[in-house]
Amino acid sequence: MYEIDSLDLWRYVISFTKRGFPYTPFLNAGYARRPVIEPHINYDGGDFSPDMIISSPEKWAIIDLTLNPEKDPESVSKYSHLPKNILADIGMKVPRADIKSVIVFGSDNSVNEEKCRGFKSAGVVIGPDGEGNKFYDNKDYLQDDKLRVEFNGIPDSLPPAPTSILAVPETTGKRLRKAIVPVLFLYIESGEKRTFHASEIVTELLGGDERIFSLHSRQKMEGGIRNLLMDAMQELNKKLKKRFITYNQKTEEFTIYTKGLSRTRLHDAITEWSNPAKEAVSTTLDQF
């Protein structure tokens, strides 16, 4: 069954903070401060890596995203013990009051009433194409009434979410290939020769923000991107009949050479590489 993938799910969660998007529950409930994505928290001897934390002067919320139907409830329920002052450890302001909420976003397969009981959280289901959305309340763990009102009013159908980011750590396959193309365009436009490391592409895919997603996630992305660039090097050098991409094993850097190549030629060759006929669009199930 087709369901929303992790990139689209992230895009919806990000768009809920975006002023001007038709549905902005976080903003409407007062969470106007900049969210933190994938912070690493150490508390009481335990490690915690929620997907996102949002806050306001009075309250805060821990947000997790999952498409994994087998997700261990304990991986989320442990957040219920976290006190507000841990925000100080991740560079966030500590809210005055301790109104805390835990919300899990996912699909019909990964989030339902029973699972939310296990997660000790409320749940929001975003359907494919933003349709068939649902809200599972859990008063003990969703302490913010304003946010409750917002999610009770989640429309059955949402418009698509803005692109915001080009990939997330779970993005693979054709979708990742396509995401890399605009970054290659960017490097092509920067001059006749451009040397870069795969980690720079990661930053570009994540909206140019070096602070979002954990180091672990970024490294995971970096590995996938390096492999794809190796593939691009093979295929594009052949297709363009010249040395277009090279790789320096010592420095682990790639270099792009564009002399004598028109934008149209490059566009067509790279787009063709990013769109292999046989490979289906796929993303892995999230493991977080």
Place this chain on the structure above:
Amino acid sequence: MTSVSEKAINSREEYFSVLEDILEKNYESYEMYGKWKRPHIKNYLIERNEQFDIKKVKENGYKILETEDRGFFRIKNNESENFGFLETERDERIWRFSSFAPSYYSDSFVEKWVTSTRYLDRSWFINSTLATLEKRYIFRGIGLDFYDSLGDAAERNRFSLKMWTSGELEEYQDKILQLLKDKFSRRSLRLQEMEEERSKHLFEVYSNGKVTTTFAKNPTYIMNILSDLITRYKKSLELIEENRGIWGGLIEIRLSEPIPESKLDSLLSFFRKGQNPFRLWMTELEKTEKIHRIYGVDLHTGQKIGLDITKDSIWINMGSGKDDCGNAALRISSLLNSYVLGSAELYVGGVLVV
């Protein structure tokens, strides 16, 4: 090409003196005959990013020469010592190029220079900005220019219209005007300033940042309107740039009429080649029934930019770096007004940009 002065103008003072002379003759002539004698004064507002260095401009049939005044440059070409003047000190982001030469020459110069130079762009006055100006000054005319070049070549139509008036519109004239404004966006506006029932300033503002002064009582009138436009434009840029990045508000062009699928394909072919006037080099990320995501580079600054095209709107995704220039949103919005029917208004974080 007519040269207004044999002698090279080498300071702001000399420039203003020539400007006053032209304006005085035109004003007298207009008062007496309802006509003007000398060429109109053309000003072009040019958006310039910090990285642009005027010292590195390669000569290309013209020379940019320093004058006695810092930040005030004279542009000389083969025909004229005083082809134009560039004011870079008044505002470091929005530069002012002015010329006494006929539009044919000055338009062509600005088009070639600005659109082929990284970190320079025109200032793009979007429909809602022009609508605001229309209310602020006395309306004396409108220009519409609809290219329809995205349509099928055989069915392609170009609709161009200039409507001028010297007084209040009759009821039927106003009806025609409203009908046109519902369907098309403003390409230019002719506006007037009056004092004690006498005309003091007649000028035309174009969506591509050009301002033509037909006559003005003195240079102050011209400088005031340019200052007003620069202030408005910078406010729009600030609003857009505050909302860049993942956590910024939505930068959205709301379309009153959806772009037909066939035209969307033509629009994408502009982007595939990185062609003017959009200055975007893009590739398709994803196409579904609800959304068409395209992403690539803004050739004005060489920064990443994305467009999400839905039935009712276009969302502009840009990075939050200091080099990610908000001018792209104004450029795309303004140009779409010439290529798609109906209005294409720019909203940032849900607020209409005016």
